[in-house]
Amino acid sequence: MTPVRTVAALCRQLDEWRVADNTIALVPTMGALHDGHLALVRAARERACRVVASLFVNPAQFAPGEDFDRYPRDETGDMAGLRAAGVDLVYAPGTEDMYPSGFATSVIPGGAALGLEADYREGFFSGVATVVLKLFMQTGADVAVFGEKDYQQLVVVKQMVRDLDLRIDIVPVATVREADGLAMSSRNAYLGAAERDRAAGLFRILMETRGVLGEGEPPEVAIRHASRRLEAAFDVVDYLSLRDPVTLGVVETRASAARLLSAVRLGSVRLIDNVAVTLPGGE
Ligand code: PAF
Numbered sequence: 001m002t003p004v005r006t007v008a009a010l011c012r013q014l015d016e017w018r019v020a021d022n023t024i025a026l027v028p029t030m031g032a033l034h035d036g037h038l039a040l041v042r043a044a045r046e047r048a049c050r051v052v053a054s055l056f057v058n059p060a061q062f063a064p065g066e067d068f069d070r071y072p073r074d075e076t077g078d079m080a081g082l083r084a085a086g087v088d089l090v091y092a093p094g095t096e097d098m099y100p101s102g103f104a105t106s107v108i109p110g111g112a113a114l115g116l117e118a119d120y121r122e123g124f125f126s127g128v129a130t131v132v133l134k135l136f137m138q139t140g141a142d143v144a145v146f147g148e149k150d151y152q153q154l155v156v157v158k159q160m161v162r163d164l165d166l167r168i169d170i171v172p173v174a175t176v177r178e179a180d181g182l183a184m185s186s187r188n189a190y191l192g193a194a195e196r197d198r199a200a201g202l203f204r205i206l207m208e209t210r211g212v213l214g215e216g217e218p219p220e221v222a223i224r225h226a227s228r229r230l231e232a233a234f235d236v237v238d239y240l241s242l243r244d245p246v247t248l249g250v251v252e253t254r255a256s257a258a259r260l261l262s263a264v265r266l267g268s269v270r271l272i273d274n275v276a277v278t279l280p281g282g283e
Helices: 007-019 035-047 075-085 124-139 148-163 186-190 193-199 201-214 219-233
Strands: 024-029 050-055 089-091 143-147 169-173 236-243 257-266 269-278
Touching (some): 007 024, 024 035, 035 050, 035 143, 035 169, 050 124, 075 089, 124 143, 124 148, 143 148, 148 257, 148 269, 186 269, 193 269, 201 219, 201 257, 219 257
Parallel strands (some): 024 143, 143 169
Antiparallel strands (some): 257 269
């Protein structure tokens, strides 16, 4: 299997599959794959005849000064992993193929794309929505799979699909974690040994907070207490917030389901994570 680099070559292969009535699942990635990505591939294989994985480090979703240049890249290793996982086609366009000279159209999502990550990563969701929409159009996939690790991204993609009447099903896949609970992420490669030990504290604090919320502790008390613990454990706490799991709006007082999301920093490394929360007494 060699990567397909251009939209024209991609369409040639996909057209053949469509003529044979094959359904297509897309797994969008930026490469530097880990077991979390392989779980996405497994979910894709269960839902369609053919699986296309994209490998593209999307410059449009990195703000100036972010880690675009040093983002981990390992196309050879990724190709081997994707082949072993049963992917049928790897689409790895160059930047000039994805954004040819003269490219001038972007998606600017509102709603769920406002706040949280957007407050710390300028242009991130516009960059994500634009490339994801392009990947949906280029592949014409029936299904696309996204990890819950980037929960706000998942909600923003679902919102875009709804708002633009896109004919594609979005399948969420649960976060895959290391043995100590740290959510798998390509950026974990940036963590030094001491930071790596501290990093698992994020999931631990989220889970303990989910526990007390489930037992009926008032959200403002639970969040205040957890924020203090995060501040003690990490160098910077960007946010800790309890949100509606579908809209990411403020949680209704009578809600039964919520999502607790957080982003923290350890030195120059930013960690994000989230957990589902069941609130007692909701409707
Ligand atoms: O989650 C990612 O890896 C990226 O944001 C995505 C969805 C592949 C778009 O570049």
